[in-house]
Amino acid sequence: MRLIKQILFVAGAACLTLSSPVFAESGKGAATSARSLELAERFVTATGLDKIMEQSLEAPLPQLLARQEDLTPELTTEEHQLLRQAVLDAVHDAQEQLAAIIRTRASxxxxxxxxxxxxxxxVTFYESPAGQSLFADASGKNRSRETEVAEVDAFFERPAGREVLAKLPSIAAKTKLAAREELPPILAGLSERLCAAYPAACPGETWKKQIPPKGP
Incomplete structure (x- = not known):
């Protein structure tokens, strides 16, 4: 199986493992105000809900790129380097495209x-240092300080915080379902972009060298 086909296959498989119950996307039935949508989009951005599918596209890359020469033996060393960068650039662009679509639907x-x-x-809480401390990474960035821990505890003791705790699992599940619906055309576009430039890396294609021209 060729490199690009494997990337798409593994990404699609990762998406399908996100099991989510089926929900209706709109629960209130009434028209949503522009102000609510603006605040909701800020919440989505602050909590990273729009990045919920990022790993589905990114996770297979390290292992597959390590096997690149075996998967595309027709390519020269220079062509392998160009293909590797093309894959990374295309996946990054696909991630950004998917995130923008999910941001709209999650909002x-x-x-x-x-x-x-x-x-x-x-929104004020999640955009604050205390709210962002909930998303600390392994390096310690955004790690909670004592005052922020107190602010986090205080928020989740208030009615709005309790509403978040009650509704966030449903919001995350609905967002994953929306992401699963949006991923196939993103993967199709990724495949088309890479296969157009590198037919040898795609299944069933006749090899025609189409290495992008070098910069001036």
Missing amino acids: VIVADSFSEGELPEI
Whole structure:
């Protein structure tokens, strides 16, 4: 199996493992205000909900790129280097495209989950240092300080915080379902982009060298 086909296969398989119950995307039935959608989009960005599928596209890359020469033996060393960079660039662009689509859909889900009166307090918290400390990475960036821990505890003891705790699992599940629906055309575009430039890396294609021209 060729390199590009394996990347798409593994990414698609990772997406399918995100099991989510089936939900209706809109729960309130009433028209959502522009203000609610603006606040909801800020919540999505602050919590990283729009990146929920990022690993589905990225996870297979290290292992597959390590096997690149075996998967595409027709390519020269220079062509391997160009293909590797083309794959990385294309996957990054696909991630950005998918995140933008999910941001829009997740914003509707969030706006339908909270009232316009609840959203300002929720968004203010998640955009604050205390709220961002909930997403500390392994390096310690955004790690909670003692004062931030107290602010986090205080938020989740208030009604808005309790609403978040009650509704976030449903919001995440609905967002994963939306992401699963949006991923196939993103993968198709990724395949088309890479196969157009590197037919040898795709299954069933006649090898025609189409290495991108070098810069001036």
